Amino acid sequence: MKISRRHVLATLAASSVAAVACQPDPPEAPSGPSSPAASPSASPSALPFGLETPSRVEAVVFDGGFGTGYVRAAAGLLSDLYDGVTVLVTPTTDISGTVADLFADGATPPDLIDNSGVGKLSVASMADDFASLDDVVESENLEGIPIAETLYHGVLDAGTFNGRLIAINYALSVYGLWHSATAFAAAGWAVPATWDTLLELGEEARREGRYLFVWGEGAESYYQELAITSAIKEGGHDVRRALDNLEEGCWFHPAVSGVLDQLELCVAEGFLLDGGPYLEAQERWSRDGEALLYPSGAWIAHEMAGTASADFAFTVAPVPTLTAAPTLPATAIHSAPTEQFLVPERANNPAGGKELLRIMLSQQAAADFSRTNLIPTVVRGSVPADVESTALASQTRLLADAGEDVFTWRFDSHYGLGQETNNAWRGFLRAEYGAAVLAERLQSLTDAVRNDPDIERYTVD
Structure with missing residues (x-):
């Protein structure tokens, strides 16, 4: 499934709905002609982590109940915002089996990991392998609001290991x-x-x-x-x-x-x-x-x-x-909160992983996730009012x-x-x-x- 660059922030929902639960998504992030009128501005303030352009971002996402479409939609927006930035989203049903060996000496882990499912990584025993995400929650979302001010109380506790915030859980179950x-x-x-x-x-x-x-x-x-x-x-x-x-x-x-x-x-x-x-x-x-x-x-x-x-x-x-x-x-x-997102310290492009996560924590991306998956996110007030769902x-x-x-x-x-x-x-x-x-x-x-x-x-x- 290709998502046009025209489908930016205002149309993330359409991109997300196309993902089917428990079915692998095509790995490559979308590309295509941009639409300046629809795209948010990539101002200097939108580069809080030092993302370089051009660059490549790699994400490994658990392909379970939520599929991977919501991350792919955010990846499409990341490419829209920054010319020359490409994103590879790799779906898997076994996170540990896919990425554990990449933390060995001489190997390079991906830039963003959705650590979910039965085969998840034991983060407590490898906490030093992951970057601090304090700068992510201190940064502004795409709507210009500090992310820390938009999250439900206490949701960051689950991502704090040895006194360091190294994970942000996305869905609020x-x-x-x-x-x-x-x-x-x-x-x-x-x-x-x-x-x-x-x-x-x-x-x-x-x-x-x-x-x-x-x-x-x-x-x-x-x-x-x-x-x-x-x-x-x-x-x-x-x-x-x-x-x-x-x-x-x-x-x-x-x-x-x-x-x-x-x-x-x-x-x-x-x-x-x-x-x-x-x-x-x-x-x-x-x-x-x-x-x-x-x-x-x-x-x-x-x-x-x-x-x-x-x-x-x-x-x-x-x-x-x-x-x-x-x-x-x-x-x-x-x-x-579930769906634990991590940025490995030794990734090739940790700034890209953080930027992708920052986009996912925008109000619109969170609303589109709830619309598609019928579950709130950790972002307060992001459940769409027009969704009719008993769930x-x-x-x-x-x-x-x-x-x-x-x-x-x-x-x-x-x-x-x-x-x-x-x-x-x-x-x-x-x-x-x-x-x-x-x-x-x-x-x-x-x-x-x-x-x-x-x-x-x-x-x-």
Whole structure:
């Protein structure tokens, strides 16, 4: 897909919409005749990182639920702004497999990396390999506003390693139980607020020849997210702090054990469908209606938009709690920035990587991302008002209902535990072992990081 140079800031949406989730995009950035009337001015103030022209910028982008079109659209604008600057956007489904070797001596990593997906880099163990991004957030966006003033509060915390800001996460995901609002309305169901009533819904689903949940290979950790969120709501921030700080015995906290026991009941009752590879599992949920609920972040709406049934109204609800009187309100939610962008210190053109990231953080680029992917970004006020989407509407409602009771954690992504976590949960979801063994395996992963003297740890309050 070629994007004309005429399609600059005012028409980034059209470029982004053309990208299809989970399908590789052509690698080369767009080129073509420019339109001075439509292009923003490349004034000296727009060169805060010393970008040289001509030059080449290389970006490696995770080709998952959001595709790579949003980065390609920003790449097209970068070429529009600066004559002679070309951008190569390389899609991949395995970030570590694609770029890890490029950090070895004598090799050169790309200028910008979207560190996402199960095979992401373990940034905590290689933080010195990445450039500080303080100058990016201190610079002005394309609208002339300092980027730091446009971001949601706290979203930069996830990118701070050893006291340095080296990553900026782009998408703001609301997590919860995703379902079809139309299907639930037709059946007269509400998403249960407690695990007891959730199990009752599982019985109703079984009577209809359906499952309560479906899980897929490669996304087993989605059920860890569900478990942690539910446990934090039940037990409060002590649970969050214990897990995030890698405390001894954190996986045996009563709230965590209680939630894992409930999930073990779901497995034992046959309420969980093994859907095969995760994209196939998600199709069996959203297209075929074999399961009612899917725990996920907000990327799921865009990821499955092309395959879901025509009347599937993607909607998210808060996860259940163990009791009707949890420590945090029932409306409390997990929301966190995702899609971690990094600029390697030894890249050929780190200034180009930063400039591409600066363009992505403009109001218009962020709005176009939300329009296409049905998820907010870390840029405040960038969700288009004219988008009719149950996915966006439900996320907005959950954020409003939660108020200050929005929380997150980052130990699993920070320490690169994605693959090990999936492995631990896979055996549990297949009923190969129960909650007690799962907790032991997860605690072992936690202990290994805590006891590794080569890993710089963070602490949270």
